[in-house]
Amino acid sequence: MDYLGIDLSCATGSLRNGEFPAKDCLLPLITKLLGYFLVAASMTVKLPQIMKIVDNKSVRGLSIAAFELEVPLSVTTWVRAILYFALAPTVFAGQIDPLVFEALYASKHLIFLSARIPQIWKNFRNKSTGQLSFLTCLMNLGGSMARVFTSIQVNAPFTMLLGILLAVFTNGIIMSQILLYRTKEKEETLVKDKKIS
Incomplete structure (x- = not known):
């Protein structure tokens, strides 16, 4: 499951199994989301x-x-x-x-x-x-x-x-x-x- 260049499959898979996503799955996801947020915020800073x-x-x-x-x-x-x-x-x-x-x-x-x-x-x-x-x-x-x-x-x-x-x-x-x-x-x-x- 890829959305805007972000692979959500590892996070959603873990959450479906009732588990918290692993660090090697979560950190890249947070990094991508932060990157998109920073670009959006830079337009209004x-x-x-x-x-x-x-x-x-x-x-x-x-x-x-x-x-x-x-x-x-x-x-x-x-x-x-x-x-x-x-x-x-x-x-x-x-x-x-x-x-x-x-x-x-x-x-x-x-x-x-x-x-x-x-x-x-x-x-x-x-x-x-x-x-x-x-x-x-x-x-x-x-x-x-x-x-x-x-x-x-x-x-x-x-x-x-x-x-x-x-x-x-x-x-x-x-x-x-x-x-x-x-x-x-x-x-x-x-x-x-x-x-x-």
Whole structure:
């Protein structure tokens, strides 16, 4: 029984017999389901951030550089696309050395760090996360943590796992900043309200 590339026969067979599916059956199933969930969630991850900006009519505390690097709309996007299309036939034909391929893949980690570090620095400098969406950041952190699990299950190359661990680390820093600075902001608001009354 194959549905959307997921083999459900071992799990359904075990459940019919009143048994819990074995680890070697369950882990690939969870990995596939998580993969599909991550793809679906990635299409909506920026929606809470957009809604927060629209509701508050403010981008206070958001790093423009971080968003530009995360969603590049410049000439570099076109250059990158041309390079991908130029290299793709060679990669798919197996004509590129695996080490070169991993080096090319690893270069995207620099872009990812360049997108996260400006936001982390701005939060630290301002001691505030401004209009940064808690839900979007939580989804980013949860998604990167789930990708660690799925990458280990499919024996992903080290460079891919390294990138995902960097994502967990940087997304974790941003989430901790949100929790830390918002708690401080609430405490400061309570103190101001007491002084006024």
